Amino acid sequence: MMSVARELFAVADDLRQKSNAGVQYDASQLSDLSDFLGSLARLARNEEEELAVFRLSEAGQLGRAAVNELATEAMGNLMLDHGKVVRPDFGRKS
Numbered sequence: 001m002m003s004v005a006r007e008l009f010a011v012a013d014d015l016r017q018k019s020n021a022g023v024q025y026d027a028s029q030l031s032d033l034s035d036f037l038g039s040l041a042r043l044a045r046n047e048e049e050e051l052a053v054f055r056l057s058e059a060g061q062l063g064r065a066a067v068n069e070l071a072t073e074a075m076g077n078l079m080l081d082h083g084k085v086v087r088p089d090f091g092r093k094s
Helices: 004-020 027-079
Strands: none
Touching: 004 027
């Protein structure tokens, strides 16, 4: 599996080494490097979106648990309210 960080470190090291050695890039090499960096940017964006979806899912689970707890508490209070019996009304006329 490709790692964005690992690949970026490799590109940075390669550029540093070639720069220190006085190597210059031609247009074709720069175009290839540009394409590779663009691919890494798309991979990074996909990973960020995946992480955002995961975080939203986690937040949703916490929210559902809180709503469930509050609803259970509210229903429990209704059921214990002076012996009243709670009967649902589904729109039927009495």
